[in-house]
Amino acid sequence: MQSWYKSGSPWVWLSAAGVSFSLIAVLGLLWLIASRGLSYFWPAEVYQFDFTDEQGQTQSVIGEIYDREQVPYAQVAHLNLPFLSSESADSEQASGEHLTNEQQTLERILIKTGNRELTNLDFRWLFQGSIVKQSSPEHIAVIERRKNGDFYGFIDAIVSGGQVVELSQLPLLLARARNLQQQVKKLERGEIRSVNFELERLRLHERKLLMKNQLDQNTQQEINQQRAVLEQNYRAFEQSLNSVREQLMRDQIIVTAANGRQVSLDFADILQITYNNQLTTLDKVGLFLKQLAVFVSDEPREANTEGGVxxxxxxxxxxxxxxxxxxxxxxxxxxxxxxxxxxxxxxxxxxxxxxxxxxxxxxxxxxxxxxxxxxxxxxxxxxxxxxxxxxxxxxxxxxxxxxxxxxxxxxxxxxxxxxxxxxxxxxxxxxxxxxxxxxxxxxxxxxxxxxxxxxxxxxxxxxxxxxxxxxxxxxxxxxxxxxxxxxxxxxxxxxxxxxxxxxxxxxxxxxxxxxxxxxxxxxxxxxxxxxxxxxxxxxxxxxxxxxxxxxxxxxxxxxxx
Known part of the structure; x- marks a missing residue:
């Protein structure tokens, strides 16, 4: 043993163990980050939940299952949940030892509901015991929007130019909307921004000459001519932008939410519409790669909580x-x-x-x-x-x-x-x-x-x-x-x-x-x-x-x- 210790082998094994532990820790950290991050882009199945609220009334909600957790019964006993018997609540207040293993903890699920214009929050907790019915209808649409987050619901009708058209026209109208959105982006970020940049440079040049007392009448006239041309170009681009926006605001879709309320959504705010419950595995892989590419190539939205980076x-x-x-x-x-x-x-x-x-x-x-x-x-x-x-x-x-x-x-x-x-x-x-x-x-x-x-x-x-x-x-x-x-x-x-x-x-x-x-x-x-x-x-x-x-x-x- 002493000769083995003097040979230096313990230090070799100790170094190998340290390197192995560090490697496992790094790989574990990367796996945690990758699994939690990449799962965000995978098209999840959308469910419709019929549940009983605290007043005993039946309500419906549509969304994705985001998380699950077990909650101790003592934390929710004061809520007087309808699906719990009063005897269980009384026994909990008297002594927790009389509760069965099933009653000691309650399972609840976190549902991503979206529809911010109808509710204040994107998420809500539902206790598993309060759910009366859970289904995944194939016709639930996931509508990704530029603002107010995703919208979950059933598409009832499409309105184009004030007239109702067939639902089969949805892909064509989405392609048209994307084309018009690209034109708006090109005008705002391209021509109009360049004209504003040139106008600002011209203003600074004029002020610089004025500070140096080098602004004579001919130079002022030349600057005014350049400014007039730029302003004329700006008005032309602005008219084109307003025209494209009017075309973009022509079409809407009528969507029914889980509570039965109908909402009109403009195609100008819609980025894409998917039916996650109808997608095959291959379709989900394609949508996953597409959303990953959008995340890498797009700009952030909604206070950096959506969009790309x-x-x-x-x-x-x-x-x-x-x-x-x-x-x-x-x-x-x-x-x-x-x-x-x-x-x-x-x-x-x-x-x-x-x-x-x-x-x-x-x-x-x-x-x-x-x-x-x-x-x-x-x-x-x-x-x-x-x-x-x-x-x-x-x-x-x-x-x-x-x-x-x-x-x-x-x-x-x-x-x-x-x-x-x-x-x-x-x-x-x-x-x-x-x-x-x-x-x-x-x-x-x-x-x-x-x-x-x-x-x-x-x-x-x-x-x-x-x-x-x-x-x-x-x-x-x-x-x-x-x-x-x-x-x-x-x-x-x-x-x-x-x-x-x-x-x-x-x-x-x-x-x-x-x-x-x-x-x-x-x-x-x-x-x-x-x-x-x-x-x-x-x-x-x-x-x-x-x-x-x-x-x-x-x-x-x-x-x-």
Whole structure:
């Protein structure tokens, strides 16, 4: 036993057990996130429940079964539920020991009912004992809308142009509505937005010339002509938009809810209509993939509790790429100076200690620094020098994607410096001496020998920086991230990439949906789905960086040897 202990085998098995436990924990966490998140997009079966309320009256509700739980009888004894006998209630008040196992807990189910214009909440609890009848009619329609959530009910009629048409016209009218909705989106986000952008630029140009006393009569006349042309184009696009909206408001569907009330829904608000109870397994898989694609490519709706997360995906990737572009050269140059040029003295040791300590500073501190230094000082100075005509409305003197990337670059800078220095320290001095002996300068030795060999270590630092920056939220809340961004930082207007704009971020989106949402139950699956998406993006970025690192390692392996 003592020889086995001295051989080091216990430490090998202990390390293996630790790695195995960590791997199982990570896989379990990913499975939990994936199962909870992806199930949100699976078309669930829709039921109709006939139940008895507390007054003993029979009511109906339509919806999806969202959750089940067991409730102790003592928590609901005061409700005087009709399906419980008074004897059981009296025995519960006297002594819980007289209750049978079936009476000690009650099962209740959480039903997603939708129909917000008829009820205040999307969900309601029903006790299993109060349900008189449970069925799943094939003709229950699930209507996904732009606002007010989903609607569950039976489609009674379709009204087109004031006349009732056959229900078989529903697919054609839905396709027409989607086409018109795309036209509305194109006009609002395309032509009209571009005209407004040009009008604002023209206004700022006019004000700039006026501030510099360079606005003569000819220039003013030219600006007025350009403004007149833009306003004429705006009116034309506005007329086209109103015309498309009038066509979109032409059609409605009449739907009967569970309580028998008929509701008229405009096709302008309808995204899709499905009959989940009629779908085969293959149809459900197709609808699942379609809804997953919509989640990745669409914009959020209803306070981020519905719709997609494309702006958050775009903002996260753009911010990480900008951060990587900023931190990589500064981190590598700093590491090269500290290892190759700086002398081994007290000043250098102090700098190394400071770099290591910076890695332990809370991220929110970096956010406060970025807000005070980059946003207010640097951004405010840029506004005073180059964008004075826009003041007091700030251009760069307000949180934006550029300042977020710079702040996270400073946050991850110690990681890149330390990793690069470790890679430089691994390179034998004989390679440097041999290169210098052959007549190469120190700069040529660094560029042609040292940096290629150290490139895998540099990529390792960049990978660690990406992994940390992509998940940071606290500093971004101060320097650029918002709940809803009106437009993407990248569009078709010059200069195309607008680094001064605010942006959405997946990490902040998770926080907002999970803790700031007015409808927690509806938002919970989106928290898991967005978390899974964020993990997937981080893994994809890391896999790409690892592939580049491995390729560089193989390319310069012979040089290192």
């Amino acid at each position: 494309f702006p958050a995906i775009f903002g996260t990737v753009l911010m990480v790429l900008l951060m990587t572009i900023i931190v990589s050269p500064f981190g590598v140059v700093a590491a090269i100076y500290l290892h190759e040029y700086a002398g081994k003295n007290t000043f250098t040791r102090v700098i190394r200690i400071a770099v290591i300590n910076l890695a332990g500073v809370p991220s929110i501190v970096y956010g406060v620094f970025g807000l005070g230094f980059f946003v207010y000082l640097v951004g405010g100075s840029i506004d005073n020098l180059f964008f004075g005509e826009a003041l007091p409305a700030p251009t760069f003197g307000t949180p934006g994607v550029l300042w977020s990337a710079v702040t996270l670059a400073i946050l991850t800078l110690p990681v890149v410096i330390v990793s690069t220095e470790e890679g430089l320290a691994r390179i034998p001095s004989s390679l440097r001496h041999g290169s210098l002996a052959l007549g190469a300068t120190k700069a040529e030795t660094l560029w042609r020998i040292i940096l290629p060999i150290a490139s895998p270590a540099i990529m390792t630092g960049i990978i660690l920086a990406i992994a940390r920056a992509a998940g940071e939220v606290a500093p971004l809340m101060l320097v650029g991230v918002v709940k809803i961004a009106p437009s993407l930082p990248l569009d078709g207007d010059f200069p195309f990439l607008h680094l001064e704009r605010k942006f959405m971020h997946l990490g902040f989106h998770i926080y907002d949906v999970g803790f700031q949402s007015p409808n927690i139950e509806a938002a919970r699956p989106l928290v898991y789905a967005t978390a899974l998406l964020l993990v997937s993006i981080i893994v994809a970025l890391n896999v790409g960086a690892v592939a580049i690192r491995n390729r560089l390692r193989e390319k310069y392996r012979a040089l290192e040897q």
